[in-house]
Structures are given as structure tokens and as C-alpha cells.
Amino acid sequence: MPTATRAPARPLAVLSADGTPLHAELHGPEGTPAVVLVHGLGQSAATWSPVIDLLAADHLLIAYDVRGHGRTPAGPGGPSARALTQDLTAVLTACLGGRERAVLAGLGLGAATILAAVRDPLVRAHTAGILNCPTPHPAAPLAGVNRRTQHAWSRTAAALGAVTPAAVPTLVLGGPDEYLTPSAVAHGIRRLTV
Template sequence: MIRLPEPRSLTVRSADGAELHAEVYGPEGAPAVVLAHGWTCSTGFWAEQIRALAADHRVVAYDQRGHGRSPVPASGGYSTTALADDLEAVLAAALGPGERAVVAGHSMGGMTIMAAAGRPGFVRHAAAVLLCSTGPSRLTSEATVVPLGPGGLRTRLTGAVLGSKAPLGPVNGLSKRILKYATMGPGAAPDRVEACARIVHACPRPSRHGWSQVLAGLDLEANVRELRVPAAVLVGTADRLTPPVHARGLAEALPHCTGLTELAGMGHMTPVEAPEAVTAQIRELTLTYLGVKEAGA
């Protein structure tokens, strides 16, 4: 288990009154990094990045609504508008006036960044972004979790699997094998599979289902063209949930893409599967757009 420094907890109130749990690590006044996790995850998903960055950055990680320590929203609280509202609220609460940050989003966290692209609060505070293992649309039709060729049947089955209301059950050998197949690369280490399984299985069932419905109908293509800050794109070549076709499309459509990184053999859970590579991307962005050097350099 990764030992992290003691965080400073922050409760953020979003536009609709929803409360979000956020954690702040690192020294006050240090350059800021804001981390937005994906569907069924929590702040713990970023443990490796927090550990590596907190020495010389102020790292803000928050639980998306209905995940971790952020309460499950009411039935109408699931939307891309809510995701954008929440990110704007976190940026306003965690950053000072005029302060800018590198914002990194994994999966639904990347979609959150896209949803917020044109928001004044996002534009004011985002210096650069990392879009990690994510996509703007066609999520069920492009996913390869169901081992069939492209087409209507695969899309329908994928929607049924990802949108299931069934409980995930306990973390055991079978559930870890299923999660590894669906979300991680074939070479993922057992301890990293275990870590991801415990995070995913802790997600409340109503939230898992509520957000699955939003993702099934996602269309943020227009938002991508509005994301005018420098943006790095990263994906694993073995990602079954948001395959590289999404990352390549993002790299072409973004107004200011700084580069596309494809990690050989890695699946969807890149911050856990390849933590050094993800952290390196964040550091490169902070160095370039916030002027931050690595501790001890």
C-alpha cells in the first residue's frame, strides 16, 4: 500500500449544491496540479502521482460526485454539465485568484475537462491539460470489451455490460480476472490489479449506473475544438474501454495538442499501470507551462 503525506481536506460546493470531497497535498504556494479521476474510481486512483509530485507541487485531487467521499447525487445529478460545474467549483475553491494549474483527467476525468473546455473558470485557471485514456464520443461502439467485431450487436452488448445495475460483489480471484481483462493490459502486475479492483468495487452501485448512462450517450466532439489550452494525450495500446482510436482522434482535433503518447501493452488504467509515464507527462507540462523543475534538479 502506498503511503502518502497527510492531506488537507477541502469540501467544495458545486453549482447545484452538491458537495465534493477534495484533498490537497504538498506545500502551500507550490505550483498546482489538479487531478480528476475516472468512472468508478476515486482520489486513491492517483496515489502514485500524488506521492511523486507532492514534494514540489501542490496537488489537488477530488472525488467526482458519487465516488469516494463525495455523496451520491440525486437522480438528476448525472450529466456532463454537472461534471463541468464540479471541476469549475474545485478550481475556484482550491486555487487563488489568477492562479493556474495543470489539470490531468483520466477516462471520465478527461471527459470532465472536455465538458468544461469553454467555461470561464476553467479558462481562467487551466494552464495545460493531460487527457489520459479517454474519448469524446462513441464510447460503446468503439469499446472492445465484448470480443466481437464492430457493429450493432457489439455496441448493444457493450452498453448492457457497462450499464448493468448488478452488484460487483466481493473482490476475489474471479472478479480480479474480469476487471483485468476489461480494464488493464495483459501484463498488469497482481498488486496493481488488486488496487484497481478495490477502488472500482467501492464505487456505489447507483453512481456506477447513473454515470454509465451519461457515458453511453456522450458527445463532446464540439467541446474538444473549444479546448484551446495546450493538451497532451496519452493512451495504452491495449485499452479496451477507450481504445487508441479515440486518442488519435483527439490529437488531430485539439487546437493545441502537444503530443500523443501510446504506451505499449498498457490497458485503460494507465495512472496505475504505468504511473511513471503518467507522472512524467504531468511533470513535462508543469515544467513547460508553469516553469516547474523536478525536486532536486
């Protein structure tokens, strides 16, 4: 059940490798399991609000606007695959502080960014688990999506799970609309932070 009132987000100063400032925010108490939330194409950190509401009492959640989205500029080279993975690496480094590892949760483009970044041994060493949701939005059922598209997403989810490095626990959420809810995403994150 969502919290009645969530404390305001705390800003996190992050600069990517090329100097692009990334809008990032912290939710939840320090000293709790850390989770980095990476949104999908055409979204922003606000996409994660329903999930943050469910987890902020007992998780440190780090949501950021992906390059060229929300309050993060596109930067000098724009949102290339390399820039997006460097951005995730910068956010992970900035949020860890004295922590060892964090769970990485991604939607669509965010899921692909995580899979690219976790191939870097440094990122992999600081990743406690991965939650991949190869879907357009976690906050609501996928209205208007036909069964053929849902099955394609399910196959994509299975393929994403197959390419994740074996050393990193990975949970892939996909399938019919009823499985892709904020509660399901929050439950998946809780499973990875235990």
C-alpha cells in the same frame, strides 16, 4: 521514485453549483505548481495515490471524488455531463486561491470532463495545461486488454488531442501497457508544469 512517507491529505471544502458537497483533498506544499486530478468511472481520488507519491514533494495536487464516486454523493441531478463539468469548475475555483492557473489531469471519464469544462472561457483561462489519459487506470498496466482495444484507445487519445482548444497545451498518454504507468503520468504532469 515514490516518497517514503507522504504527509496526510488536507481537506478542501468544495460545493458544486447545485450545492452538492465534493470530497476533495490537497497533497503537497503550497506555492508549488497546482495540478487538479480527475479520476475515471468507478474510481475515486485514491486512484491517483501512486502519482501523488511521485509528485507531492514539489507540486500541489488536488484530487477529488467525482460526483457519485467515493465520498461524493450523486447530488440532486446525478452525474450528468453538465454536473461533472460544474464540479470540476468548483474544484478549480476552490483550489486556485490567489493562483493564476493549474494543470488538469484526467483519466477516462475525467479526461472527457476536462475537455468539456475547458471549453468554458473562465476554466480555459485558469488552465495551464491538460494531461489526458483515456485509460481505465494509471496505477497498473492494463492487464488483459487486447491489442485491438489498445489501438482503439490510442485512436481515442489522438482524437481527444485534436478537439482540445488550441490555447491550452495538451499532452495525451495512450498506447501499449508499458506507457501507462504512474511514472509516465507523473512525467507528463512535470512536462506541463515547467
